[in-house]
Amino acid sequence: MSLQDKVIIITGASAGIGRDLAARLAKEKARIVLAARSEDRLQQLSTELSEGGTDVLVVRTDVSDPNDLSALVEQTIERFQRIDVLINNAGVECFCHFEHVATDEILQTIETNLTGAIVLSRLVVPHMLQQGSGAIINMASTAGKHCPPFGSVYGATKAGLIGFTQGLRGEYLDRGITATAICPGFTKNGGIYDRIVQATGKKTSLALGGTSTKAVANAVLKAIQTGPPELIVNWPPVRPAMVLREIFPRIGEVLTTAVSRRFLRKAAEMSAHKTDGAHSENSDPSTA
Numbered sequence: 329m330s331l332q333d334k335v336i337i338i339t340g341a342s343a344g345i346g347r348d349l350a351a352r353l354a355k356e357k358a359r360i361v362l363a364a365r366s367e368d369r370l371q372q373l374s375t376e377l378s379e380g381g382t383d384v385l386v387v388r389t390d391v392s393d394p395n396d397l398s399a400l401v402e403q404t405i406e407r408f409q410r411i412d413v414l415i416n417n418a419g420v421e422c423f424c425h426f427e428h429v430a431t432d433e434i435l436q437t438i439e440t441n442l443t444g445a446i447v448l449s450r451l452v453v454p455h456m457l458q459q460g461s462g463a464i465i466n467m468a469s470t471a472g473k474h475c476p477p478f479g480s481v482y483g484a485t486k487a488g489l490i491g492f493t494q495g496l497r498g499e500y501l502d503r504g505i506t507a508t509a510i511c512p513g514f515t516k517n518g519g520i521y522d523r524i525v526q527a528t529g530k531k532t533s534l535a536l537g538g539t540s541t542k543a544v545a546n547a548v549l550k551a552i553q554t555g556p557p558e559l560i561v562n563w564p565p566v567r568p569a570m571v572l573r574e575i576f577p578r579i580g581e582v583l584t585t586a587v588s589r590r591f592l593r594k595a596a597e598m599s600a601h602k603t604d605g606a607h608s609e610n611s612d613p614s615t616a
């Protein structure tokens with residue numbers, strides 16, 4: 329299926345995976361709506377894409393604000409009169425010692441990663457139903473398939489996105505709308521993982537695999553074109569371990585914890601230091 333002239337909304341388009349995805353979709357001659365909070369970065373990307381001939385709309389959007397989400401849909405319809413693809417990509421990391429994480433950070437993570445995607449989809453689906461077609465792509469994570477230690481809040485939002493995707497499919501597939509959960513592993517070339525590596529000086533274990541923003545963009549393209557339920561984007565040898573986890577959850581738990589604990593503990597400690605002790609209203613430094 330050609331993506332030429334398809335109207336595609338990408339949230340979280342100002343950096344990392346979303347930015348690379350926008351560039352990739354521009355090459356397919358799609359019409360692109362860039363949404364995120366950093367308007368200057370979106371404008372800069374818009375200029376680059378427009379110079380290449382892409383029709384781009386920038387809408388400054390905080391996905392945790394329902395008014396911004398309504399404005400995003402209204403401005404897209406006003407400009408293009410349709411929405412073919414919604415990519416719910418905006419996300420924030422939350423790797424922390426759960427007993428110290430601040431309530432505000434929990435809520436912000438859920439509102440950005442999960443509630444925002446659900447509310448925006450709710451606003452977009454009526455337009456897709458009217459058109460008789462559409463694709464919703466939810467950027468989940470392998471953390472939503474099996475949540476690692478220190479990632480409970482983040483993993484919960486990603487597991488929520490996977491469940492949300494399944495429900496949408498069951499309801500709308502026979503009315504022309506597909507929904508796909510993309511589940512990348514740790515992703516190189518910009519984004520959350522790279523920032524953790526830079527800050528901690530540590531990389532993940534080889535056993536966890538990994539991927540690139542380019543591979544994630546390719547998976548999104550495939551999802552738009554073929555509408556599968558879910559795509560796991562990770563190093564192929566990691567797949568048997570994921571199947572094993574489904575069949576033998578206790579063995580899977582031991583493996584996941586063993587390979588991710590050290591790296592993510594470091595990320596959690598870094599996060600606690602970043603917020604300079606203000607990470608929690610209940611924090612007990614002796615246990616950090």
Ligand SMILES: NC(=O)c1ccc[n+]([C@@H]2O[C@H](COP(=O)([O-])OP(=O)(O)OC[C@H]3O[C@@H](n4cnc5c(N)ncnc54)[C@H](OP(=O)(O)O)[C@@H]3O)[C@@H](O)[C@H]2O)c1
Nearest residue numbers: 340342343344345364365366390391418419515519520521
């Ligand atoms: N990198 C990885 O290893 C990895 C692995 C699996 C899944 N993922 C998922 O992939 C997605 C993109 O991650 P990334 O690594 O590219 O992260 P990133 O580089 O930190 O980019 C996150 C994007 O989300 C936007 N964003 C954050 N909060 C927002 C809000 N309230 N409203 C609107 N936009 C918001 C940011 O833009 P502004 O700050 O300008 O708003 C930015 O454009 C996320 O959902 C993440 O969970 C990433």
